[in-house]
Amino acid sequence: MAAGSGSSNNFDEQLVLDLFDVEAVKFGTFTLKSGLTSPIYLDLRVIVSYPKLLDRVAKAMWDASTKEDADGTPPATDFQHMCGVPYTALPIATVMSMHHETSMVMRRKEVKDYGTKKAIEGAYKPDDVVLVVEDLVTSGMSVWETVEPLQHHKLAVKDVVVLIDRQQGGRAFLKSRGLVLHAALTITGILDVLVAHKKVTPEVQQSVLDFIAANQNTTGNKVAEAPPKWLAQSYGTRAKSAKCPAAANLLELMERKKTNLCASLDVTTSAELLKLAEEVGPQVCCVKTHCDVVSDWTEATGAELQRLAKAHDFVVFEDRKFADIGNTAALQYECGLHKISSWSDFVNAHITPGPFVIDALKGVKGAGACLLLAEMSSKGTVATGDAYVKSALDMADAHPDFVMGFIDQTPKNWKCAKDVDPGYVHMTPGISLASKGDKVGQQYTTPHMAIVDNGADVVIVGRGIYGASDAKSASAEYREAGWKAYEARLQM
Numbered sequence: 473m474a475a476g477s478g479s480s481n482n483f484d485e486q487l488v489l490d491l492f493d494v495e496a497v498k499f500g501t502f503t504l505k506s507g508l509t510s511p512i513y514l515d516l517r518v519i520v521s522y523p524k525l526l527d528r529v530a531k532a533m534w535d536a537s538t539k540e541d542a543d544g545t546p547p548a549t550d551f552q553h554m555c556g557v558p559y560t561a562l563p564i565a566t567v568m569s570m571h572h573e574t575s576m577v578m579r580r581k582e583v584k585d586y587g588t589k590k591a592i593e594g595a596y597k598p599d600d601v602v603l604v605v606e607d608l609v610t611s612g613m614s615v616w617e618t619v620e621p622l623q624h625h626k627l628a629v630k631d632v633v634v635l636i637d638r639q640q641g642g643r644a645f646l647k648s649r650g651l652v653l654h655a656a657l658t659i660t661g662i663l664d665v666l667v668a669h670k671k672v673t674p675e676v677q678q679s680v681l682d683f684i685a686a687n688q689n690t691t692g693n694k695v696a697e698a699p700p701k702w703l704a705q706s707y708g709t710r711a712k713s714a715k716c717p718a719a720a721n722l723l724e725l726m727e728r729k730k731t732n733l734c735a736s737l738d739v740t741t742s743a744e745l746l747k748l749a750e751e752v753g754p755q756v757c758c759v760k761t762h763c764d765v766v767s768d769w770t771e772a773t774g775a776e777l778q779r780l781a782k783a784h785d786f787v788v789f790e791d792r793k794f795a796d797i798g799n800t801a802a803l804q805y806e807c808g809l810h811k812i813s814s815w816s817d818f819v820n821a822h823i824t825p826g827p828f829v830i831d832a833l834k835g836v837k838g839a840g841a842c843l844l845l846a847e848m849s850s851k852g853t854v855a856t857g858d859a860y861v862k863s864a865l866d867m868a869d870a871h872p873d874f875v876m877g878f879i880d881q882t883p884k885n886w887k888c889a890k891d892v893d894p895g896y897v898h899m900t901p902g903i904s905l906a907s908k909g910d911k912v913g914q915q916y917t918t919p920h921m922a923i924v925d926n927g928a929d930v931v932i933v934g935r936g937i938y939g940a941s942d943a944k945s946a947s948a949e950y951r952e953a954g955w956k957a958y959e960a961r962l963q964m
């Protein structure tokens with residue numbers, strides 16, 4: 473029986489038939505999470521209810537990873553541990569581990585306190601090699617979400633084994649990240665078996681093959697028309713072309729201090745804020761504040777923050793998100809209890825009021841600079857789409873001396889990315905090494921994803937740092953992750 477490309481030598485017909493019998497492989501019309509309508513649906517979660525099948529799946533996957541594939545892919549590099557991608561692959565990895573007396577490590581999906589370093593459970597040493605075990609691969613993103621924290625904890629990942637390769641671009645995506653994919657089964661191989669056994673018709677087979685061909689590389693990322701200019705340039709080079717002095721200053725600082733980390737210190741007393749700023753100061757290029765959450769803010773709080781900024785070489789960003797008519801925004805910037813313009817190096821503004829909010833902020837005595845919110849990290853944000861981003865860009869381009877860049881999420885994938893001036897700074901919040909989000913709509917991505925895949929320059933980390941039991945070492949870890957990602961981007 474012909475196996476699909478990339479499957480193991482021992483393509484297991486009985487395994488395919490058993491998966492079909494328990495409805496782990498189904499045909500019909502299914503709406504996927506992405507919104508796409510698919511003629512095939514794979515639900516491998518049911519396997520846990522069939523111990524013999526689970527056993528056979530584990531054996532097939534062990535063989536796929538330890539023997540040469542039909543297409544010549546060599547066996548996996550020797551590994552000391554296996555790590556199942558939560559949750560479906562956890563029992564599979566456990567059975568493989570028990571059959572072959574091989575150690576496992578476990579990646580925690582939700583780690584509240586990054587400082588406890590319990591994102592990876594188990595007994596391991598730096599440079600140990602881990603085989604990642606997953607039930608199926610489509611785009612490769614869910615595998616990557618497990619590989620990244622393993623690598624962050626200094627474990628080496630070279631190979632990934634899956635039961636089914638959906639043949640939709642996952643293999644190439646993983647290869648681009650230096651990983652070899654081993655698959656026990658492929659969709660084309662499964663279809664061949666089921667057609668041969670008259671379980672599905674050739675017409676259904678063709679509709680699935682058409683679906684696969686039409687839906688390649690489903691990472692969910694839009695592909696930019698041309699690579700944005702700023703990605704290949706160093707911060708230092710870009711500082712020279714920045715039209716806004718605050719952008720030039722920040723880019724130079726990042727290059728000099730070798731950090732692209734901004735700590736968002738969202739605490740509620742001056743004492744906590746200043747203590748944290750002192751602790752994380754050596755690691756960051758920027759400290760971000762929300763002065764209106766600090767219950768005892770005084771002029772001295774702002775002055776002390778500036779003293780620390782000078783001592784540790786960072787800049788101070790008040791995340792005020794001005795969103796009113798120009799006159800009010802200017803008053804909010806200069807006056808009131810906080811007198812933001814007197815102690816912050818720069819602020820930010822929503823684009824919803826229109827361009828005059830920028831003129832007004834710029835006119836304030838002691839005004840620094842301003843970032844525009846082009847995208848937000850919160851679930852359900854309406855600040856989305858090419859037109860919204862283009863409005864932010866046009867407003868920035870009209871005030872190049874005062875607008876230093878953007879608060880954004882995926883600037884690399886903007887339709888207009890190739891036209892964006894490399895002198896702008898892209899600052900991205902919603903960053904965590906351990907969590908995917910909170911209960912009130914925050915969505916997180918990792919420093920690597922933000923910088924390499926999405927085009928961020930500065931990663932903004934709040935609870936990942938000030939919520940850790942040791943903010944100092946958490947900031948050092950985020951700094952390392954952010955800088956490594958930037959260096960990797962320059963090599964691409």
Ligand SMILES: O=c1ccn([C@@H]2O[C@H](COP(=O)(O)O)[C@@H](O)[C@H]2O)c(=O)[nH]1
Binds near residue numbers: 736762879914935
């Ligand atoms: O789209 C946005 C814009 C701003 N933020 C701010 O960043 C920090 C993130 O804090 P975490 O604790 O890391 O979630 C916070 O101050 C937000 O107001 C954002 O998250 N998303």
